Amino acid sequence: MEPVARAFAHVANMLFPRGCVGCDRPDAVLCPECHALFNGCLAQTLGTAEMGRWFACGWYRGAVRQAILSWKDHGDEECDRPFSEVLCSLAEQAGLPDHLGNVSREQVLIVPAPSSLASMRQRGRRHMMPLATGLASYLCARTGMHVRACEALENRGTAGRSVETGGTVQRSQRLKGRITTRGKILLKNKAVILVDDIVTSGTTMRRCVDVLSSQGAEVVTVLSLAHTPAGKPTKAGRHFSSEI
Template identity: 30%
Template sequence: MPTALLDLVLPPRCAGCDAPGSLLCPGCTAGLHGQPVRRMPDPSPSGLPDCWSAAVYAGAARGAILAYKERGRTALARPLAGALALAVAAAAGERPVVLVPVPSARPAGRRRGHDPVDRLAELAAGCLRGAGWPVAVARTLTQRRRLADQAGLSALQRAENLSGAFGVTGGRNGAVARSWGGVGAVVLVDDVVTTGATLAEAARALREAGVTVSLAAVVAATRRRVRKIELSDITEGNGS
């Protein structure tokens, strides 16, 4: 039986701490929504916009995101979108915004039956509109080619995997930029930032279409352990 259906017929358990009684208990909700701040990967790839997140990718945030994306608990979209909306608000200030979701890999979308980031972007926009914020969602990024699974790849391998991966629909001759004339801020949105390679590649595609993008917002940011780059990393990254 699908997990989403089980949540309707059985007493739910918190995705963050496994306590019975709710999809996300008040304590885990508070941890997920946290205090949105600018959290950049270290080191950050060239071209990465200023990245804001609602939480660190650990504890309740990690549990909720994994349950939503990988275990079919789609009802968690609303609290996760609330966290994303807080990160967008912190990043953009009081300006009108266009949210541009990073598209999921096609095989992952087929496996899940939906695009989880697209859904979060739409719900986050609804949250912000409800607070009187002028917000639009632009599904203008597309994948040009099939991507390898990013899990387990080094920063160099992720950058190689994503190089040239995204394009922009209607992006020739600055058409996208003209259609967004007067927009206060274009904000890339995703669920998690790890190395920043995905957001940097998405920003590159938008810039090539004439769109200025200086901000990104995610639900959670991974804590990174910076280590020396070994020769084997360079060899593996170039050969992947």
């Protein structure tokens, strides 16, 4: 967010106390009830990842959808902290710290899925980086490994929200050749955890994983705030699984 806009937002919050981004309950960034909606551990198959699965905090609907949109598209930076916390909780529930204990790579990178340049200009920031940085700090403290956030990917495509774009084939065509690695970032022999805000069809996620793998990275898993399910999930232990 630009400094002037940030100043206005600060004054507005003083004059008009904010409400929860999910339900507008007064005096809360993310109230306990809405926070609880992000406490799931939704697991879906991802054969190209070391863990064989990717994970989401909750379903992209209702208060979860409202909260993410308020944070993502309306500059609500106060949500960075609670969203970072739910992503760290998801990593713990998914068993990621224990899995990393068996990883022999020289470094672990937390890589945000990239937004288009137009989207970043509109938002005025790289909205996933604070979450990636928070997760990196958590995993570093939790495992003792060298973990850092790294913007290894870029999206050279035009603007367009993945959750509003047509079907899987259309998304795949739109993303073809658009997602690439940035500059001279070296990924060979690095363990990578991809993080995203919303996974819809999984097309963007898989494209990112393919690009990272093509550069020699070992993608451990993918963590997302929310998932838009294509079909009815089936319960499997403490997770919910669906093939996409």
